[in-house]
Amino acid sequence: MHQNQTPERCGKAPRIRPAADFVEREDGFYLYLDMPGVSREALSVHVEDDELSIQGRSNHGLCNGERVHAMEFGDVEYHAQFALTDNMDTRHIGAQLANGVLSIYIPRREAQEPRRIRIEVI
Amino acid sequence: MDFGSFYDFPHLLDRMMGEVSQPYAAGGRQVAFPPLYIGESDGTVVVRALIPGARLEDVELTLTDKMLVLKGELKPVQGKYYRQERPTGPFQRVVRVNVPVSAEDVRATMKDGVLEVVLPKTSAVRPQAIRIESR
Numbered sequence: 001m002h003q004n005q006t007p008e009r010c011g012k013a014p015r016i017r018p019a020a021d022f023v024e025r026e027d028g029f030y031l032y033l034d035m036p037g038v039s040r041e042a043l044s045v046h047v048e049d050d051e052l053s054i055q056g057r058s059n060h061g062l063c064n065g066e067r068v069h070a071m072e073f074g075d076v077e078y079h080a081q082f083a084l085t086d087n088m089d090t091r092h093i094g095a096q097l098a099n100g101v102l103s104i105y106i107p108r109r110e111a112q113e114p115r116r117i118r119i120e121v122i
Numbered sequence: 123m124d125f126g127s128f129y130d131f132p133h134l135l136d137r138m139m140g141e142v143s144q145p146y147a148a149g150g151r152q153v154a155f156p157p158l159y160i161g162e163s164d165g166t167v168v169v170r171a172l173i174p175g176a177r178l179e180d181v182e183l184t185l186t187d188k189m190l191v192l193k194g195e196l197k198p199v200q201g202k203y204y205r206q207e208r209p210t211g212p213f214q215r216v217v218r219v220n221v222p223v224s225a226e227d228v229r230a231t232m233k234d235g236v237l238e239v240v241l242p243k244t245s246a247v248r249p250q251a252i253r254i255e256s257r
Contacts, residue, residue: 019208023201030201034174034208036235060236066161066168073157073172100174100235101208 009074010063018078028107029088035078036100045095054080155213164249167241169217174235181237185225190217
């Protein structure tokens with residue numbers, strides 16, 4: 001395949017949801033999102049109410065005048081939202097970006113002991 | 123010379139080489155894993171691959187006479203999965219490079235989950251300006 005024209009994907013950044021893994025371990029929950037080509041500066045992670053939202057834009061520096069022989073990916077806007085549940089400690093969420101994967105750690109919230117209520121007989 | 127035949131679109135060759143690629147849905151459509159970009163300028167051929175999660179030791183690159191072979195393996199993480207969309211397992215892509223490249227000058231880098239291989243063409247195939255003299 002050979003293209004002398006500028007490929008269709010050049011300059012466009014469609015909005016997509018990144019591929020995600022959600023895993024539970026003893027110490028809490030882990031969310032992994034594939035976001036190749038996204039730098040730390042082009043990434044934002046927010047927690048508001050009970051929702052975790054993630055945005056990032058890739059910058060692959062493609063279409064810079066090279067003759068393109070194959071183009072199976074282009075730049076994208078990543079968007080993802082996840083609902084946080086009652087058993088998650090939303091105040092201590094941690095995030096790190098490494099090798100094109102955003103890893104988010106959500107500690108488990110300790111379950112509150114059910115309170116025993118004494119019933120008096122009158 | 124038919125310059126269009128410099129590179130074969132890799133899918134068919136991958137299948138011939140017994141590829142075990144994983145579908146990659148993040149781009150909205152399924153392609154072989156890892157998805158590739160192949161570009162060419164006057165002096166170089168550039169191959170880029172999206173391999174999020176791969177460390178340097180997870181990827182092996184070999185360049186034979188006419189083929190660049192990219193292979194490796196992505197391992198699943200530990201824990202109880204509730205959702206699994208990221209590709210795992212062995213992968214391989216083969217790019218046929220029909221233009222002579224200087225094998226010892228090939229450079230490969232990984233950044234933000236993107237592998238970039240720059241293959242400089244040998245000087246014999248680089249376009250060179252030829253001065254025309256008048257007589």
